[in-house]
Ligand code: SF4
């Protein structure tokens with residue numbers, strides 16, 4: 090029976106952070122590792138992520154990025170509304186699309202939009218944005234508890250795990266139901282720190298989520314991004330921990346905490 | 350040549366397409382009715398200091414709807430008018446709302462006194478939810494803005510923006526589009542520069558399409574006779590972009606399908622949120638603007654358009 094699992098959010102081609110995260114999770118003795126989608130975007134060499142996933146038997150939920158690349162769509166469906174954000178999104182999308190093998194594209198196309206598990210009697214639902222919409226943003230400051238309760242009701246789940254926003258948070262709901270946004274390992278959380286992070290869910294016998302910060306060689310990632318001619322704005326985020334793009338999707342509270 | 354969907358029929362449709370409420374994600378309150386301290390030329394529901402068509406709402410009127418909204422899983426709350434800060438109970442209403450979820454206030458910024466800004470900051474600091482303020486402007490110079498919104502408005506609105514910024518807010522500047530597409534970049538830059546000159550270094554700017562309703566009909570030319578949404582136009586269309594697919598608005602006279610249509614009798618759906626879950630036939634010409642421009646009311650904004 091599974092008691093302890095690792096939940097990895099958006100990878101965004103950060104294969105260096107993925108290596109460290111897998112090592113960390115193994116050391117903590119997890120029963121299984123799951124990834125909640127968005128394998129590409131932002132970082133360099135998208136194809137380096139896939140062997141790590143298969144070697145470590147990591148089951149993956151389809152993210153909006155994977156859906157877009159897998160289905161040869163024109164853009165990433167990240168839901169940006171600002172022209173500047175879209176400009177940068179397009180650069181990384183075109184780069185990722187051009188550097189992902191046909192085999193990996195087909196593999197991403199076939200990924201499931203959700204994974205369901207049972208842990209100690211709890212119905213666990215893993216999804217990308219939200220259970221109802223792959224690219225829905227669930228931010229801490231704009232997601233009321235009663236809304237999450239409705240998601241649990243509508244989707245027959247006691248525990249829902251998502252990613253997509255890039256910033257982790259969690260909440261316990263009335264009736265022993267739980268929600269966690271597990272964050273991402275693709276880039277830092279807009280808090281001036283260079284680490285990334287993932288979550289461990291342990292059910293023993295009650296569910297507990299723990300956010301685990303992960304250090305990795307971010308200087309090397311930044312160097313490789315520069316070598317691949319990815320935007321300097323992205324490199325700056327890796328080196329400083331502050332977001333320089335995608336700011337317009339942030340709600341007031343999350344935006345104020347950042348630098349830009 | 351291919352006809353655009355808008356031109357593909359020659360008389361008003363007899364049957365209007367029904368739009369279902371997917372989920373009640375956004376709950377609006379017409380919290381100051383149609384009462385506003387000013388009277389802008391383009392106001393789509395012709396608000397003014399004397400338009401009592403809709404009245405101010407009390408906390409006691411709002412409370413039961415907040416309670417009902419929780420059971421329905423509402424995601425965000427919006428407050429509009431008129432000018433919400435005309436309502437003496439506005440801050441108490443916000444305090445109560447922020448126990449349920451995130452709140453956004455659409456304001457002209459003019460009535461945000463230092464005391465109100467301080468209390469707003471206190472509310473924002475004591476909730477886990479976001480409190481957004483959207484301040485309307487119509488020009489990045491006093492002359493441009495006041496030509497549309499009235500003499501003296503610009504200075505008072507900017508004072509409100511400065512106070513909000515000083516109290517830890519990043520207000521979203523909301524601008525109704527009254528210029529041609531080609532000028533988009535210049536206008537956005539103008540607003541960004543204006544805000545920076547007032548010390549607001551991380552400007553958030555949101556452009557809204559102009560709705561041809563209320564006084565706006567006199568200002569421009571109103572709708573052409575055949576501008577309606579038809580069933581064919583909705584095929585292959587992402588209806589979730591329309592406010593009425595995921596929102597309702599509560600007024601002192603009942604619950605309406607959306608904030609744009611409160612003056613259309615057809616848009617009143619009932620007394621309670623439960624009544625208002627039913628579908629609505631898109632029969633008004635304003636629906637056509639929504640169709641063309643999509644989600645005009647969400648909070649996403651623009652930084653600056655230098656890309
Ligand atoms: S547009 Fe806004 S500020 Fe102007 S009259 Fe209407 S409600 Fe008042």
Ligand code: SF4
Nearest residue numbers: 592593607635636639
């Ligand atoms: S005006 Fe727009 S939001 Fe209102 S009912 Fe018509 S389409 Fe829906």
Ligand SMILES: [Fe+2]
Nearest residue numbers: 127152153253
């Ligand atoms: Fe995503």
